[in-house]
Amino acid sequence: MSVWPFEIVARTERSSRMLFVVPVLTVVLTVICATIMFTVTGNDAGTALYSIFVEPFLDAYGISEVLIKASPLIIIAQGLAIGFRARVWNIGAEGQLTIGAIFASLIPIYWVDQPFSLMLPSMIVAAGLGGVAWAAIAALLRTRFNASEIIVTLMLNQIAAQVLLYVINGPLKDPRGFSFPQSVSFPPEALYPLIVEGGLLRVNYSIILTLALSAVAWVFVAHSFSGYRLHVGGVAPAAARYAGFSANRAVWLSLLIGGACAGLAGVGEIAGPIGRLQPILSPGYGFAAIIVAFLGALTPIGIVLAGFFMAVIYVGTDGAVLSAGIPSSAPMVLQGLILVFYLMAYTLVNYQLRRKPGRMRA
Amino acid sequence: MTNTLIFILAGAFSTATPLLLAAMGELVAEKSGVINLSIEGMMALGAAIAFMIAYQSGSHALGFLGGGLASVALSLIFSTLVLVLNANQVASGLAVGILGLGLSAFLARSFESLTIISLEKLDIPILTALPLIGPVAFHQDVVVYLGLGLAVALASFMSKTRGGLILRVVGEDPHIAHSLGFKVLRTRFLAISFGAAMAGLAGAYASTVLTPLWSDGMIIGRGWIALALVVFGTWRVFRILLGAYMFGLALLADLAVQSLGIRIPSQLLTSAPYVMTIIVLTVVSKDALRIKLNAPISLGENYKPSK
Amino acid sequence: MKNLLKSVTAALLIGLSTPALADDPLKIGFIIPNAIGQIGWDYELNRGLDVMKEHFGDKIEVTAVDSVGEGPDATRVMTRLVAQGTNVLFLGSFGHMNDGLALAKQNPGLAVIHAGGYMNDTNFATYAVRHYEGAYLAGMAAGYATKDGQLGIVAAFPLPEVLGIMNSYVLGAQSVNPGLKDVKVIWLNSWYDPARERASTESLIAEGSDVIFSLFPGTTSTVATAEEKGVYVVATLSDITPVAPTKHLAGIQANFGPIYINLVQSILDHTFEGKDTFAGIKDGAVEIASLSPDLTADQKAAILAKQEEIRAGSFAPFTGPITDNTGAEVVAAGASLDDGAIKSMAFIVKGIDTTLPN
Known part of the structure; x- marks a missing residue:
């Protein structure tokens, strides 16, 4: 340690120039690593990188897919960030998404032959309640028994996955589905309408809901006293108590908002691209959203941008498997690299490297 | 029936071993105040590298070595993020975990579904011949015994040595540790590296001994179980050891249930370790004093050397 | 407001390309759900693809992609293939069915060919293989090879297809070995769990099974474990x-190639229909493979003779009388089950010791 002549110190002010540098640095580092990787696997690095970073923007289809992918990431991350700012670590969005989806699915499964016009809105409410209920377990155990919400929400993720497997192998299984573990397909009334009907574009109105909620989050954080108190409660618990805001309320509020948002992401999937209940609802959105929240610097606008960025990467790397022939296992490596590089670059915003002040004994 | 019972009681030693190894590693990291959520990814990378090496060289020992080293290499990224750059531990752990899972699938992609021969089970004179206990406890592979031995060694390291004391002080309060002259970051670095090495060995055991084959995604949540185990064992080595065996049994309980013809949803049995962990955590956390004795106070918080 | 929003977004998304009908070659997209190993489902799909490529040469142009399981990302891969002008889409996972159907509806010019589905549409065809025919033959081999009359089965989910294979296997074993004990079964309740497969296999062996049947598990774990423990093993698909270089007893080989060739030829001939193909030994889609050298020449001859009977149509595995494990007669003497009954099978034949999970 002592040989190293530099130290990392907190910046007193956020560098706005750095907010621009971070994504650029991330992309540059990733491109370097990806080029090495593709050269090793014998693919044309240029074609692959073009597929990843450019192709998603080239046509309506790519943009539509990016919107679909971004929606759950953004909505979950907005909910989580409110908690993270208050230092409440909800790692359980994946489970809250699952339980929210199961709650929502009860409506179209029960009334599959009698669909009604308010089916989708009632599903959205049910999904929010499901996510809230699952998150409330963690909030209760944390506030009443002091049990770490990190561990409890992690465990609840695993349990939720088993609950889903149970219901689609049992009570919610499609009776005419030859025993395959999945529910009936939902009626059209239970699905988000497509923004552009009758084509390949799958993007639906859930992205509008997501963006609207992001705006609400922005107002909540920037302009409301509750948002301020939540933030203070995280940064300085004593000051928050002085301001009349208990730590327990922060825990409850954070987890319930996070759970509700994850539940909404769940209904966005089953009432969107999936259209029924099945064993796999989310390719890890709950975990990816944690990182999106951090990439977005825990700010509502940052999260929207980070969510779109991550969505481009997901869609682009999937596309590169087809158009550049990279191994199907490569996208996950690239996604991992981007997350790592982003976290590294992000610290540059808050910290700077500078030469250690001279000391007598090095 | 007796055969099935013996098989399950004995088999739990094997299914427990990767959980125990990974959990002991995570215990050390957490004791130093660092929560490492990348165990699943580190186990996967360890499993992939260990299998590739064992397949090519025919040597399990080399496989274990490679698996452990690969995980340590991956953990350097995690250490850099949380110790040098002060990035959030939760986000860093998840990011590195995703990278580890990706790398395992990528590097071992041409080894998909290949198989090797497992390690032999050792017979111990006299002991193996004992009724019931013999075939259950004294007919295991060498890594099972090494794991048990490591648990004993780790327990005495934690409670009896100066190194263990430093580890605990750093985890309790890094600022006090610093003022006492202990090197906080160096301690945490070593703890993370040890944790990663153990996760790598756990993965190596999974892919070269427990199920001697490579298949993408084969760790399927065992890393999360290991994380649960640390909490379930309330940060105490011997309770973790006991918990590992119980969780190992839980993974096999489905077989016993089926052979008895009892109809219990397999999902209920699979959830059992996670539910038990939540219950244990709730009970021990309720008594703030009791958890304080074991749980590292500064867990999850970075230490920024000031001034 | 809503309309305004709609038109603005629509304007943003202009540029939608509908799939162009290319003349030649036929553009084929081929989706395989998992990584391709050395035996098993994904390997066989890929082998079938190779046979098809070999057969048609430059008349077709194939884009194949593996490790695309079910879920929203699978849909993206399918949709992208269609957007790139794919004419024929092969889907390799049951979980791809609903998205495939939706795509077929949206794109009348597209032909979708799905493995294992139970729904059809004018341009959505399905195919399945009569594994149960091969299972009967493999069961005969197991009946011959077992010393203690104890067979064990490691099976994935109790789906109708799995029950059909299991029943046929046990009927085959009973037909040559009257001393057979009740067959033991362990359900994995999972498509993928190599550690559970291994434990299940070891457990069956500990309980005395001397022939293990690996019925659709997701990995090679069951077969490899039996080989390691020195117990005969039978497996579906490959x-x-x-x-299992020393302990292979029989493999129920599936050949998807002939099915693919027929379907693609019908597309080239403009005679393609969205119906189900249920192909067996007669069609070259199933055969008994990897018969153990430990079987006697007479035993092998009996198995191969039975294969020829099935090929010729003079024998069908589900020919009565067949009794289920509750003692009820499910197929009357002299009658045979039709394809509909085989595809929705929900009973277990007498002589199998299991309760269906859930």
Whole structure:
């Protein structure tokens, strides 16, 4: 340690120039690593990188897919960030998404032959309640028994996955589905309408809901006293108590908002691209959203941008498997690299490297 | 029936071993105040590298070595993020975990579904011949015994040595540790590296001994179980050891249930370790004093050397 | 407001390309759900693809992609293939069915060919293989090879297809070995769990099974474990000699190639229909493979003779009288089950010791 002549110190002010540098640095580092990787696997690095970073923007289809992918990431991350700012670590969005989806699915499964016009809105409410209920377990155990919400929400993720497997192998299984573990397909009334009907574009109105909620989050954080108190409660618990805001309320509020948002992401999937209940609802959105929240610097606008960025990467790397022939296992490596590089670059915003002040004994 | 019972009681030693190894590693990291959520990814990378090496060289020992080293290499990224750059531990752990899972699938992609021969089970004179206990406890592979031995060694390291004391002080309060002259970051670095090495060995055991084959995604949540185990064992080595065996049994309980013809949803049995962990955590956390004795106070918080 | 929003977004998304009908070659997209190993489902799909490529040469142009399981990302891969002008889409996972159907509806010019589905549409065809025919033959081999009359089965989910294979296997074993004990079964309740497969296999062996049947598990774990423990092993889908070089007893080899060739030829001839193909030994889609050298020449001859009977149509595995494990007669003497009954099978034949999970 002592040989190293530099130290990392907190910046007193956020560098706005750095907010621009971070994504650029991330992309540059990733491109370097990806080029090495593709050269090793014998693919044309240029074609692959073009597929990843450019192709998603080239046509309506790519943009539509990016919107679909971004929606759950953004909505979950907005909910989580409110908690993270208050230092409440909800790692359980994946489970809250699952339980929210199961709650929502009860409506179209029960009334599959009698669909009604308010089916989708009632599903959205049910999904929010499901996510809230699952998150409330963690909030209760944390506030009443002091049990770490990190561990409890992690465990609840695993349990939720088993609950889903149970219901689609049992009570919610499609009776005419030859025993395959999945529910009936939902009626059209239970699905988000497509923004552009009758084509390949799958993007639906859930992205509008997501963006609207992001705006609400922005107002909540920037302009409301509750948002301020939540933030203070995280940064300085004593000051928050002085301001009349208990730590327990922060825990409850954070987890319930996070759970509700994850539940909404769940209904966005089953009432969107999936259209029924099945064993796999989310390719890890709950975990990816944690990182999106951090990439977005825990700010509502940052999260929207980070969510779109991550969505481009997901869609682009999937596309590169087809158009550049990279191994199907490569996208996950690239996604991992981007997350790592982003976290590294992000610290540059808050910290700077500078030469250690001279000391007598090095 | 007796055969099935013996098989399950004995088999739990094997299914427990990767959980125990990974959990002991995570215990050390957490004791130093660092929560490492990348165990699943580190186990996967360890499993992939260990299998590739064992397949090519025919040597399990080399496989274990490679698996452990690969995980340590991956953990350097995690250490850099949380110790040098002060990035959030939760986000860093998840990011590195995703990278580890990706790398395992990528590097071992041409080894998909290949198989090797497992390690032999050792017979111990006299002991193996004992009724019931013999075939259950004294007919295991060498890594099972090494794991048990490591648990004993780790327990005495934690409670009896100066190194263990430093580890605990750093985890309790890094600022006090610093003022006492202990090197906080160096301690945490070593703890993370040890944790990663153990996760790598756990993965190596999974892919070269427990199920001697490579298949993408084969760790399927065992890393999360290991994380649960640390909490379930309330940060105490011997309770973790006991918990590992119980969780190992839980993974096999489905077989016993089926052979008895009892109809219990397999999902209920699979959830059992996670539910038990939540219950244990709730009970021990309720008594703030009791958890304080074991749980590292500064867990999850970075230490920024000031001034 | 809503309309305004709609038109603005629509304007943003202009540029939608509908799939162009290319003249030649036929553009084929081929989706395989998992990584391709050396035996098993994904390997066989890929082998079938190779046979098809070999057969049609430059008349077709194939884009194949593996490790695309079910879920929203699978849909993206399918949709992208269609957007790139794919004419024929092969889907390799049951979980791809609903998205495939939706795509077929949206794109009347597209032909979708799905493995294992139970729904059809004018341009959505399905195919399945009569594994149960081969299972009967493999069951005969197991009946011959077992010393203690105790067979064990490691099976994935109790789906109708799995029950059909299991029943046929046990009927085959009973037909040559009257001393057979009740067959033991362990359900994995999972498509993928190599550690549970291994434990299940070891457990069956500990309980005395001397022939293990690996019925659709997701990995090579069951076969490899039996080989390691020195117990005969039978498996669905592939020749298992590479994984069990000494203890392979029989493999129920599936050949998807002939099915693919027929379907693609019908597309080239403009006679393609969205119906189900249920192909068996007669069609070259199933055969008995990797028969153990430990079987006597007479035993092998009996098995191969039975294969020829099935090929010729003079024998069908589900020919009565068949009794289920509650003692009820499910197929009357002299009658045979039709394809509909085989595809929705929900009973277990007498002589199998299991309760269905859930």
